[in-house]
Amino acid sequence: MLPAASRSDFNPLVRKLESILSLTDDERQALLDLPMQMALIKEGQDIVREGDRPSRSFAVLSGFTCTYKMTGDGRRQIVKFCIAGDTPDIQSLHLTVLDFSITTLTPCSIGFITHEALWNLCMRHPRLTAAFWRETLVEGAIFREWVLNVGRxxxxxxxxxxxxxxxxxxxxxxxxxxxxxxxxxxxxxxxxxxxxxxxxxxxxxxxxxxxxxxxxxxxxxxxxxxxxxxxxxxxxxxxxxxxxxxxxx
Amino acid sequence: MTFTLQTVRVANVLNEEGMLVFDKEQQLLAVLTQLGDQYGDLSGYWYLEAGFGRAETRDPPRVGDLDAAQRWIRQRLAGEH
Structure with missing residues (x-):
């Protein structure tokens, strides 16, 4: 088994969070120790759907996914492409019902993390709570930029x-x-x-x-x-x- | 409803062959272009480049021939979306 310091190089979730916030060794290790249920998902499969009430969130570990919404008559708008390291439905930790769907664009490796494990992590590591908060704020910034891009x-x-x-x-x-x-x-x-x-x-x-x-x-x-x-x-x-x-x- | 068609060149980057579609009052309803070989799987299709009035859409269709294009325009004018 590789030492923890090396493992983090391969963990896209750690790498992603470190791109927006510096992490201590303890925080990095706590992320690496998160209990994750791994799943390999074929392309073109919905991982979560609008209206779901998930009891877990997920990190994309490899592959391409996208977040999308549909008009009433079935036309799709992709609102973000999500890649390794992204936690695109982490908002379900706080907002009970999902207001979007996420599908795989390629075969993907996904790590599911129960909300309970995420709550425990956040209780023990306030700076990681801040990191996830920051992550969702950046996501909001990306959505704003997309509105500008698509609209203008x-x-x-x-x-x-x-x-x-x-x-x-x-x-x-x-x-x-x-x-x-x-x-x-x-x-x-x-x-x-x-x-x-x-x-x-x-x-x-x-x-x-x-x-x-x-x-x-x-x-x-x-x-x-x-x-x-x-x-x-x-x-x-x-x-x-x-x-x-x-x-x- | 009968339409009048008029061939035209469209000055987009690929300089495609196009068709203007008029209604019986000679009002312009749509501009169609035929997609060339460079479009791969899409080549040969007629594409709604621009639609006016009820033929205006966020989701421009591409159809196999001019009859299908006119059917689509007719349906739009009849209020079917």
């Missing part, structure tokens, strides 16, 4: 902004390298997140490719010139409230 930016900068955000967030948990990242998001999913048609997504991606802003090969996204993409997307990572912005931008 044209399709091209809207897509560029989303790609910038995904690259930065993936880098935080060690899932992006200097050239780019794996990004297994389909054009239909991009369309549902950006509020445009799949035809429009297809067109924008072709245009961005032609402009040399992105290289797409299968699920791999390469960014030849980060600064140009950042400018195209009007992207400022301030709203992600990272401790060390320079390390990720």
């Amino acid at each position: 930016r044209e399709a091209y900068p809207r897509m560029a902004h989303l790609l910038c955000e995904m690259l930065v967030r993936l880098r935080v948990v060690g899932l992006a390298d200097d050239r780019g990242c794996g990004l297994p998001i389909t054009q239909v999913e991009f369309a549902d997140a950006l509020g445009v048609s799949t035809v429009h997504v297809n067109r924008v991606l072709q245009e961005m490719r032609a402009d040399g802003l992105i290289e797409l090969k299968g699920d791999r996204l390469n960014i030849p010139d980060w600064e140009r993409l950042r400018q195209a997307g009007d992207f400022d990572p301030l709203y992600l409230h990272l401790r060390n912005e320079q390390a990720v931008a």
Whole structure:
């Protein structure tokens, strides 16, 4: 078994929380000791649904998920892509009923943590309570940025902004390298997140490719010139409230 | 309801072949484009580039041919969403 210090390098939840708050060894260890029920979930499966009253929350340990809501006539709006290290339904610790659904976009490894275990952790470690609080505040900031993005930016900068955000967030948990990242998001999913048609997504991606802003090969996204993409997307990572912005931008 | 169709080039990045759709009073109802080869699975479809009045939508459809596109517009004008 690896020593605890090394294990934290591989634990995306620890890595994610450390990106927004410094943790002591005790706090890091308490997170690593959280009793988690692991589950491997196929792609296209709802993990939780709107209206659920969960008695546990979960951390995404690997794979891509998304949080979404539906209109009354069945049209989907993706409101966030959730990746390793995210705890997208942690609000259910305080708000009894879920007002959104979360589905897997790829096969995912999920760690379920009972609310009881989370309460115990928070009682013993007030700074971890603050970390989770901070995490949900940052999530609120991300939602605000998405409202701006979807409501006011044209399709091209809207897509560029989303790609910038995904690259930065993936880098935080060690899932992006200097050239780019794996990004297994389909054009239909991009369309549902950006509020445009799949035809429009297809067109924008072709245009961005032609402009040399992105290289797409299968699920791999390469960014030849980060600064140009950042400018195209009007992207400022301030709203992600990272401790060390320079390390990720 | 009978429509009049008029071919047009659409000055989007791919310079696609398009079609204007007018009603019998020659009011513009919709702009359609036919998706080219570069769209992969979507190529060949007709796409509602813009719809006006009741044909305006957040969810522009893509359909297999111009008849299907006109059916869609007709349904919208009849108030079916």
